Amino acid sequence: MKHKSLVILLFIFCAFTLSAAQEDAAPVDTVQVDSILPPAPVSMLTAKDGENDHGHSITLRWELSADDGAGQNSVLSYEIFRWVPFFMDTLQSIQDSLEQTEAYIAELRTFLPRAEKRLKEYRKRKKPKLVIVIFVDSTQFYEDTIAASKRLLPEYEEQLKQLRQWRKQAIDEIPQAHTSYPEQGEWRKVGTALSGQANFKDVGVKERKSHDYMADHTDYYYRVDAVTADPAIRASSEIVGPVQSYGQLFNTGRIPVFVAVLVFCLLTILFVTRARRGAELYVRPLAGIEAVDDAIGRATEMGKPILYVLGLGTAADIGTIASFTILGRVAKRVAEYQTKLIVPCYDPIVMTVAQETVKAAYLDAGRPDDYYEDIVYFVTQSQFAYVAAVNGTMLRELPATNMYMGVFFAESLILAETGALAGSIQIAGTDQVAQLPFFIVACDYTLIGEELYAASAYLGREPILLGSLKAQDYAKAAVIILAALGLLAASLDWTAFINLFSVTS
Amino acid sequence: MRRQIPLALVFIFGVFMIFQYFVPHESSEWIYEFLLDWIYIIGIFALALGIWSLIRVSVAKIKARKANWGYPIITIAGLFLMILFGFTGYRDGSLGFHFMTAEGLSNPMFRNFFDYILIPIQSTMFALLAFFIASAAYRAFRARNVLASLLLVAALVVMLRFNPYMGPIGPYVADAASWLLNVPNLAAKRAIIIGIGLGMVATALKIILGIERGYMGKG
Amino acid sequence: MRRSTIIVMAAVFGLFILSWILRSTSLASVQEHYLIGGLKVTFSAFLTLAILSFLYKDNPFYKFAEHLFVGISAAFWMSMGFWTTIVGNLIPRLSRSLSEFFQVPYQPGSYNFVYFIPVILGIMLLMRLSSKYGWFARWPLAFIVGTFAGLNFVRYLRSDFVEQVSATFVPLLVGWQGVGHFVSNFSLSASGQFVAIVGNWVIFLGVICGIIYFFFSKEHKGAFGAASRVGIWILMITFGASFGYTVMGRISLLVGRITFLFRDWLNLIS
Numbered sequence A: 001m002k003h004k005s006l007v008i009l010l011f012i013f014c015a016f017t018l019s020a021a022q023e024d025a026a027p028v029d030t031v032q033v034d035s036i037l038p039p040a041p042v043s044m045l046t047a048k049d050g051e052n053d054h055g056h057s058i059t060l061r062w063e064l065s066a067d068d069g070a071g072q073n074s075v076l077s078y079e080i081f082r083w084v085p086f087f088m089d090t091l092q093s094i095q096d097s098l099e100q101t102e103a104y105i106a107e108l109r110t111f112l113p114r115a116e117k118r119l120k121e122y123r124k125r126k127k128p129k130l131v132i133v134i135f136v137d138s139t140q141f142y143e144d145t146i147a148a149s150k151r152l153l154p155e156y157e158e159q160l161k162q163l164r165q166w167r168k169q170a171i172d173e174i175p176q177a178h179t180s181y182p183e184q185g186e187w188r189k190v191g192t193a194l195s196g197q198a199n200f201k202d203v204g205v206k207e208r209k210s211h212d213y214m215a216d217h218t219d220y221y222y223r224v225d226a227v228t229a230d231p232a233i234r235a236s237s238e239i240v241g242p243v244q245s246y247g248q249l250f251n252t253g254r255i256p257v258f259v260a261v262l263v264f265c266l267l268t269i270l271f272v273t274r275a276r277r278g279a280e281l282y283v284r285p286l287a288g289i290e291a292v293d294d295a296i297g298r299a300t301e302m303g304k305p306i307l308y309v310l311g312l313g314t315a316a317d318i319g320t321i322a323s324f325t326i327l328g329r330v331a332k333r334v335a336e337y338q339t340k341l342i343v344p345c346y347d348p349i350v351m352t353v354a355q356e357t358v359k360a361a362y363l364d365a366g367r368p369d370d371y372y373e374d375i376v377y378f379v380t381q382s383q384f385a386y387v388a389a390v391n392g393t394m395l396r397e398l399p400a401t402n403m404y405m406g407v408f409f410a411e412s413l414i415l416a417e418t419g420a421l422a423g424s425i426q427i428a429g430t431d432q433v434a435q436l437p438f439f440i441v442a443c444d445y446t447l448i449g450e451e452l453y454a455a456s457a458y459l460g461r462e463p464i465l466l467g468s469l470k471a472q473d474y475a476k477a478a479v480i481i482l483a484a485l486g487l488l489a490a491s492l493d494w495t496a497f498i499n500l501f502s503v504t505s
Numbered sequence B: 001m002r003r004q005i006p007l008a009l010v011f012i013f014g015v016f017m018i019f020q021y022f023v024p025h026e027s028s029e030w031i032y033e034f035l036l037d038w039i040y041i042i043g044i045f046a047l048a049l050g051i052w053s054l055i056r057v058s059v060a061k062i063k064a065r066k067a068n069w070g071y072p073i074i075t076i077a078g079l080f081l082m083i084l085f086g087f088t089g090y091r092d093g094s095l096g097f098h099f100m101t102a103e104g105l106s107n108p109m110f111r112n113f114f115d116y117i118l119i120p121i122q123s124t125m126f127a128l129l130a131f132f133i134a135s136a137a138y139r140a141f142r143a144r145n146v147l148a149s150l151l152l153v154a155a156l157v158v159m160l161r162f163n164p165y166m167g168p169i170g171p172y173v174a175d176a177a178s179w180l181l182n183v184p185n186l187a188a189k190r191a192i193i194i195g196i197g198l199g200m201v202a203t204a205l206k207i208i209l210g211i212e213r214g215y216m217g218k219g
Numbered sequence C: 001m002r003r004s005t006i007i008v009m010a011a012v013f014g015l016f017i018l019s020w021i022l023r024s025t026s027l028a029s030v031q032e033h034y035l036i037g038g039l040k041v042t043f044s045a046f047l048t049l050a051i052l053s054f055l056y057k058d059n060p061f062y063k064f065a066e067h068l069f070v071g072i073s074a075a076f077w078m079s080m081g082f083w084t085t086i087v088g089n090l091i092p093r094l095s096r097s098l099s100e101f102f103q104v105p106y107q108p109g110s111y112n113f114v115y116f117i118p119v120i121l122g123i124m125l126l127m128r129l130s131s132k133y134g135w136f137a138r139w140p141l142a143f144i145v146g147t148f149a150g151l152n153f154v155r156y157l158r159s160d161f162v163e164q165v166s167a168t169f170v171p172l173l174v175g176w177q178g179v180g181h182f183v184s185n186f187s188l189s190a191s192g193q194f195v196a197i198v199g200n201w202v203i204f205l206g207v208i209c210g211i212i213y214f215f216f217s218k219e220h221k222g223a224f225g226a227a228s229r230v231g232i233w234i235l236m237i238t239f240g241a242s243f244g245y246t247v248m249g250r251i252s253l254l255v256g257r258i259t260f261l262f263r264d265w266l267n268l269i270s
Helices: A002-024 A087-124 A129-172 A174-178 A252-276 A287-302 A318-337 A348-364 A383-397 A412-421 A433-442 A450-460 A463-492 A495-499 B004-022 B026-064 B071-087 B108-140 B146-162 B167-182 B184-209 C003-027 C034-055 C060-094 C096-102 C112-129 C134-167 C179-184 C193-213 C222-265
Strands: A043-049 A057-063 A077-085 A185-194 A199-203 A220-227 A234-236 A240-243 A306-311 A341-345 A376-378 A401-407 A425-430 A445-448 B089-091 B094-096
Touching: A043 A220, A043 A240, A057 A220, A077 A087, A077 A174, A077 A199, A087 A129, A087 A174, A129 A174, A185 A199, A199 A220, A252 A463, A252 B004, A252 B184, A252 C134, A287 A306, A287 A318, A287 A401, A287 A425, A287 A445, A287 A450, A306 A318, A306 A383, A318 A341, A318 A348, A318 A401, A318 A425, A318 A450, A318 B184, A318 C134, A341 A348, A341 A383, A348 A376, A348 B026, A348 C112, A348 C134, A376 B026, A383 A412, A383 B108, A383 C060, A401 A412, A412 A425, A412 A433, A412 B108, A425 A433, A425 A450, A433 A445, A433 B108, A433 B184, A433 C222, A445 A450, A450 A463, A450 B184, A463 A495, A463 B184, A463 C134, A463 C193, B004 B026, B004 B184, B004 C134, B026 B071, B026 C060, B026 C112, B026 C134, B071 B108, B071 C060, B108 B146, B108 C034, B108 C060, B108 C222, B146 B167, B146 C222, B167 B184, B167 C193, B167 C222, B184 C134, B184 C193, B184 C222, C003 C034, C003 C060, C034 C060, C034 C222, C060 C096, C060 C112, C112 C134, C193 C222
Parallel strands: A306 A341, A306 A401, A341 A376, A401 A425, A425 A445
Antiparallel strands: A043 A057, A057 A199, A077 A185, A077 A220, A220 A234, A220 A240, B089 B094
């Protein structure tokens, strides 16, 4: 028996010794936490004001850590820290109190009228004696609550006024608070960049009342930490700063557009001036425009009206404005031939302008008495309700000619097909590329895109408008030349030329 | 004055909007946001003009007792009923001049009219496109000339690209359709867009410079 | 109104009532207010069929649905515009007492007074109704037209001109590594070098010829005319392709309405 227990004890002792030895003998590929080296930090960290913006942003750039995404000390991400003075917490708490007070006031304002109303109802009701105690208690409760609320409301409003003043003062003191660096503040994380990323933009908002407000002309300090899989193992970069954000006065990323504006304005002014001096300008015939006169004549002969649809654009859309000009010309000829004109409108401002245009056209034609307000009328500002109404008009009035000029969307095919059903001649013109196929297929004549804008020059033949057409043609010639040069540049890798046309913001 | 001041306003605001595009500074942005806000607000006032026009035209048709004079009554009835539901609502059990409570839309009839009248009709109008696209294709896709033939062939190739019954030529049709959509389609659209862009820009410039004044009427 | 029309209308009305009863009966077990529920679905189905009847010809049911739609939609947008823009956006900046009345949070600000300007412009627009002072309406119009003209000028110059031109800078030869490499790897596959090169050439020539088509101030004859003709061919291919592309999308819209009729109204499909 003695031997048995000895053997058992020996066995247990060996078991413990062996397991302890196994724990001590760590496998070859296990790394002990306390022996991991921190990664290499980022280098060449720079912080600059964000470019071509309204301020409130700082752009940081750095050279990647040597351990970025490789080896044992792999850097998996970068954490960006900004030094924030404790004063910002004070501002934050003022903001929070302000929002809370605004919420209380809103609640009281909602509650009071309801409570007063409820109290009135309670007072009017006649209750049986059994529940009189409860009834009286409810009335008392409401009376007490209303009185307390009425007392609290002006206090809260006073508090709100005070908080707003403090907030304004605090916001004005933000730049001053940041000058206390490195005292009275701490480093706070403002963003993360993944491994391989060598830049970060710290963007704030310009609204002073927002929690994310980032003041301009304020000294900011940054550092970037290279972080491994274990967030505790990291390496901090050098601190950069002070750097200030401010809004730029000119967006250099849009220089190509600026040059295009200047060139186009010069071209237009040049050709308009030449046209004013009496230069002859040829314009090629456009089938759709030439058909307008025939279409109006057809309507007059048949004794049927002409339907003119301005589209679903607003008065600010260029396509609609081009349509007004065409409407004016059409209305003048319609007035001369004394044909009926119907102009249903989608937008009320468009209706206003169209009324002015048609009235002026009738005046020009010497037929002011033939004009009446209901030639141009508003239908509705709902897309398909408008289409339903115009469809109904087409099938009831049976116009001889339908003209669709302006901005159209999905309803274009419905209008065109219904017009075809009604047996009308249809002339369409739109700058909506997606709707052109439907008009091409369903209408007799279609003005494709730019031809809509050219139509007013065609119909009026005014030298100034024709001069502007010439300017457009020269701009197109410039496009062809640039495209050819661009083809060469892309083939020969002349990135400098290609970058001239690159709009970066 | 009746035309000079509006033309001056067009010029001033037009030039400012061009200017603010190149000036990212905060103050330029604030003014830009103000101006856009103002346009939405003015648009609502304009809607009152539109509603007035609609009522006037409907009443004139009813008074004149022309053909279909009964239907404008439905328009006016629907208009006023929806205005009633849209401007009044229930709060704390009584009807008043409100639209929303904390719980949501306060007039259930407004919601019902929207869900069970507006939406079905709108969706059905949209659905009519299915019929019209078929009838348009039937009328237009005839190889009368080169242009119509090109239109027809291109449309057919693209329409058949997802057809599962094309047999062995199916993948080739799909590739051809894909090439048509990505290459010549892109080229032509780019040409149209460049033309439209130039036309828009020219018209916008003419408006700003006061050359294009058709929108202002006479007098 | 003709007798046949009256008979048809009466028949439709009778069918409507029958449908309402049947639908309400089927909803009785699932809804508390089954009569109202049945009426809503039946009326929606009636309006759907009224609009679809337009495909046959114009008829009183379509006219009814159309006029109802016009009136209700006009008022809908007016209500939404008033409550979201005027009450939601304007009043909170203008007046504390009005904000309290409409129970929207008042938003004080140093520059709130500028919001009186659109109110004044809006009132000037309403003067359009006066024959004597109607010319005041030109001022807000000028403001809107001028603002958007300026905005569109730069916006479209960038998106429709500068960026489109820059996107046309495509290389003549894609992935060129010599004639030998080109010939040995020649294939007609969509991802192949040959197709990519042809594609770039078609894009370049297509854009040029398309632009030439839109030249207004030069007669389209000779080489210029030939290029213009190629341009219109490319345009027609585009329009055909775009047309074909949208067909399936349009058909799917109809599927939605048919589903409503067969499922929600007639309860024939689950």
